Amino acid sequence: MSYSHIFGTTRWHFEDLRMLLARAAPHRSGDVLAGLAARSAEERIAAQYCLADVPLKAFLADALMPEVADEVSDLIAAQHASDAFAPVASLTVGAFREWLLGADGPAIAAVAWGLTPDMVAAVSKLMRNADLISVARKINVVRAFRTTVGLPGTIAARNQPNHPTDDPLGIAISAVDGLIYGSGDAVIGVNPATDSVSDYIRTTRLLDELRLTYDLPVQSCVLGHVTTAIEAINLGAPVDLVFQSIAGSQSANAGFGVSLSILREAQDAARALGRGTVGQDAMYFETGQGAALSSNGHHGVDQQTMEVRAYAVARAFDCLLVNTVVGFIGPEYLYDGKQIIRAGLEDHFCGKLLGVPMGCDVCYTNHAEADQNDMDLLLHSLANAGVNFVITVPGADDVMLNYQSLAHHDLAQLRETLGLTPAPEFAAWLAQHDILDRAGRVTGAQTWLQGAGAKLLEFGA
Amino acid sequence: MSDDRPVLRRVLTADVMTNLKRFTDARIGLGQAGSGLPTQAVLRFSLDHARARDAISSAFEVSALSRALKDGAWPLVVESAVTSREEYLTRPDLGRLLSGTSQTRLLQSALRCDLCLVVADGLSALAVNRNAVPLIEALRPCLPAGLTVGTVLLRNGRVAAGDRIALALKAQAVLTLIGERPGLSAADSLGAYVTWHPRADTRDAERYCVSNIRTGGMDISAAATLIATLLERSRLAGRSGVALV
Numbered sequence: 001m002s003y004s005h006i007f008g009t010t011r012w013h014f015e016d017l018r019m020l021l022a023r024a025a026p027h028r029s030g031d032v033l034a035g036l037a038a039r040s041a042e043e044r045i046a047a048q049y050c051l052a053d054v055p056l057k058a059f060l061a062d063a064l065m066p067e068v069a070d071e072v073s074d075l076i077a078a079q080h081a082s083d084a085f086a087p088v089a090s091l092t093v094g095a096f097r098e099w100l101l102g103a104d105g106p107a108i109a110a111v112a113w114g115l116t117p118d119m120v121a122a123v124s125k126l127m128r129n130a131d132l133i134s135v136a137r138k139i140n141v142v143r144a145f146r147t148t149v150g151l152p153g154t155i156a157a158r159n160q161p162n163h164p165t166d167d168p169l170g171i172a173i174s175a176v177d178g179l180i181y182g183s184g185d186a187v188i189g190v191n192p193a194t195d196s197v198s199d200y201i202r203t204t205r206l207l208d209e210l211r212l213t214y215d216l217p218v219q220s221c222v223l224g225h226v227t228t229a230i231e232a233i234n235l236g237a238p239v240d241l242v243f244q245s246i247a248g249s250q251s252a253n254a255g256f257g258v259s260l261s262i263l264r265e266a267q268d269a270a271r272a273l274g275r276g277t278v279g280q281d282a283m284y285f286e287t288g289q290g291a292a293l294s295s296n297g298h299h300g301v302d303q304q305t306m307e308v309r310a311y312a313v314a315r316a317f318d319c320l321l322v323n324t325v326v327g328f329i330g331p332e333y334l335y336d337g338k339q340i341i342r343a344g345l346e347d348h349f350c351g352k353l354l355g356v357p358m359g360c361d362v363c364y365t366n367h368a369e370a371d372q373n374d375m376d377l378l379l380h381s382l383a384n385a386g387v388n389f390v391i392t393v394p395g396a397d398d399v400m401l402n403y404q405s406l407a408h409h410d411l412a413q414l415r416e417t418l419g420l421t422p423a424p425e426f427a428a429w430l431a432q433h434d435i436l437d438r439a440g441r442v443t444g445a446q447t448w449l450q451g452a453g454a455k456l457l458e459f460g461a
Numbered sequence: 462m463s464d465d466r467p468v469l470r471r472v473l474t475a476d477v478m479t480n481l482k483r484f485t486d487a488r489i490g491l492g493q494a495g496s497g498l499p500t501q502a503v504l505r506f507s508l509d510h511a512r513a514r515d516a517i518s519s520a521f522e523v524s525a526l527s528r529a530l531k532d533g534a535w536p537l538v539v540e541s542a543v544t545s546r547e548e549y550l551t552r553p554d555l556g557r558l559l560s561g562t563s564q565t566r567l568l569q570s571a572l573r574c575d576l577c578l579v580v581a582d583g584l585s586a587l588a589v590n591r592n593a594v595p596l597i598e599a600l601r602p603c604l605p606a607g608l609t610v611g612t613v614l615l616r617n618g619r620v621a622a623g624d625r626i627a628l629a630l631k632a633q634a635v636l637t638l639i640g641e642r643p644g645l646s647a648a649d650s651l652g653a654y655v656t657w658h659p660r661a662d663t664r665d666a667e668r669y670c671v672s673n674i675r676t677g678g679m680d681i682s683a684a685a686t687l688i689a690t691l692l693e694r695s696r697l698a699g700r701s702g703v704a705l706v
Contacts, residue, residue, distance in 0.1 A: 029551045032551065033551065033552060033553075033554065161487075163485065163487070164486075167484075167485075169484050169485075170484055170485040170487070173478075173481045173484055173485050173487070173489060174485060174487045174489060176478075177478065177487070177489040177490065180478075181493075181496075331550045331551060332550065332551050332552070332553050335550070335551060365642065366510070366513040366514065366517065366642060366643050366644065366645070367517050367550055367584055367642055367643075371510060372506070372510075393487070394487040394488040394489045394491070395487070395488025395489075395491055395498070395502060395506060396488075396506060397487070397488050397506065397509075397645050397646075399485075399486045399487050399646065402642070402644040402645075402646075404510070404645070407488075407491075407498060409491070409493060409496065409497050409498045412493070412496035412497075413495070413496045413497045415496075416495070416496045441470075441496060442472075442493065442496050443472070444472035444473075444474075444475065444492075444493060445475070446475050449475040449477045449478065450475075450477065452477075453475070453477030453478070453480075453481070454477075456477075456481065460484070
């Protein structure tokens with residue numbers, strides 16, 4: 001079905017829903033690269049006017065990419081629950097935006113399985129940044145493994161102790177540097193330098209020894225390929241969380257070397273280990289706008305809508321953590337701080353609306369028109385939006401992946417500024433070792449480091 | 462008076478962490494001011510980021526490189542289909558193509574070579590200005606005696622544009638030296654890509670890559686030896702990169 005909108009004597013025409021969504025998207029370089037972006041500022045707003053009048057039901061009747069056989073599309077169709085959809089079934093996209101602004105958290109959470117990614121992407125395109133923050137803040141998605149992540153009033157962090165050569169001592173030192181600023185309650189997660197099974201197992205064992213040595217109530221993860229994780233589990237490695245990068249179409253997922261069935265196999269393997277204490281949510285996914293286009297698996301769909309389709313994949317699994325790696329992909333997809341901030345807020349909102357335990361890697365590369373000031377704004381905005389977790393590295397500098405994320409300090413400063421606390425299990429550990437004082441402020445951990453530091457060198461042996 | 466002054470919450474790094482700094486390049490043990498970063502840590506990060514940013518917009522020193530690499534009619538100077546630095550960053554598709562003028566000039570050129578050596582600014586002209594000439598000088602003695610080499614300077618180019626240059630000049634192989642994305646620890650890393658029998662649609666997996674060539678990274682002479690080895694391996698196998706199953 002085609003759509004159009006008239007301003008005065010100009011008639012703006014959009015050949016199908018896919019094109020309407022693309023033209024209505026706030027400006028970003030990736031949609032320009034794909035040839036999908038609105039060709040003028042007025043065309044973008046015409047598309048938004050038009051989109052505001054589209055009934056949500058139209059997204060059920062009109063498949064976004066009908067010419068493509070795609071298991072993600074099939075999954076999305078199968079996920080739709082008409083009873084959950086009922087409260088919003090009669091609304092247009094524009095009216096749905098207003099419904100979201102007025103509804104309370106439980107009412108919004110109740111429609112999650114009635115919404116499709118296309119509806120969620122559509123409404124986000126009509127929302128200002130403040131709308132994305134205030135609506136997301138009403139939605140709590142709480143998950144657990146050894147910590148409970150996503151409780152109101154908390155913000156967790158992935159402690160990311162990457163090292164260019166996976167040196168065990170280098171990883172252990174970096175992890176401890178994060179612990180003393182209160183980072184690690186989402187996960188202690190390492191991006192491995194190689195994808196070999198033996199290296200995966202070696203680093204998995206290291207992180208588990210670290211946990212046992214310091215009696216940490218946290219989970220660990222080596223972010224290798226999902227098939228590497230399955231192999232490591234079969235070989236008896238102490239795997240807590242299984243990681244995979246995912247995207248919003250079957251062919252983009254094939255570009256990552258995965259399918260829904262491989263992900264199910266991985267989840268079964270992780271679950272069978274039963275290593276969680278307060279929960280068994282054992283999957284960890286990363287996503288990011290532009291991933292599908294970069295593997296030519298976007299099928300003419302704009303990058304933000306494609307990203308929301310990835311959350312349909314994520315919500316089919318028991319995830320502890322899902323995060324968009326928002327600024328990592330580079331300026332050809334998100335050009336500057338303005339585009340990265342907008343995308344980070346969209347991704348978090350859309351994930352939460354679909355019931356995904358959403359976090360964000362607040363980050364950028366050196367060739368993007370962005371700096372730490374932009375990251376500060378995105379972090380504080382996301383914290384206001386109730387983001388489940390962020391990622392922190394020593395001094396904001398990831399020496400292995402060569403990009404900038406947040407510093408552990410940024411997390412500590414944020415918690416102090418907004419009165420947010422770590423996940424309760426980890427907060428208790430931090431207090432017990434005087435790493436946080438009674439007011440919840442980081443102390444520098446002088447006492448704990450006396451004992452912990454001595455043990456650290458053993459990881460280099 | 463002094464009793465009313467606020468307590469300065471400035472925590473120095475524990476000796477334990479200071480002593481561990483020698484084991485990692487990560488920015489550990491920075492200390493804290495309140496719960497935030499100390500001033501010196503903020504300034505050091507800003508300096509490293511500033512250098513990376515400057516490297517991305519650094520000028521490609523075409524005249525100096527042309528003089529240093531002068532070899533008969535070589536080097537030729539060409540440009541990609543990109544028309545500005547901003548477009549270079551946002552349109553990788555155009556960076557992989559040659560401009561119409563450059564394409565025509567190459568096709569009309571009578572120059573021929575076995576190995577086309579493309580020097581491209583990429584994301585850090587600084588890396589190329591600094592490292593390309595020493596690397597080429599170190600590489601030449603390592604190449605087979607009969608091999609003819611033609612050098613081409615490419616402005617605003619991505620790796621795949623080298624394939625098109627080699628195709629236009631009917632070269633058997635292309636070695637592209639290109640400025641890598643600057644990191645905080647180094648802004649002058651050079652990357653080298655070896656492609657045997659390049660095509661217009663060569664996949665990334667069909668190339669050999671040597672990265673982080675710079676002082677303090679992979680040194681020039683080691684890189685030259687490795688590149689020569691990869692070229693010889695490609696010649697013997699009749700292809701470069703990962704084998705297709």
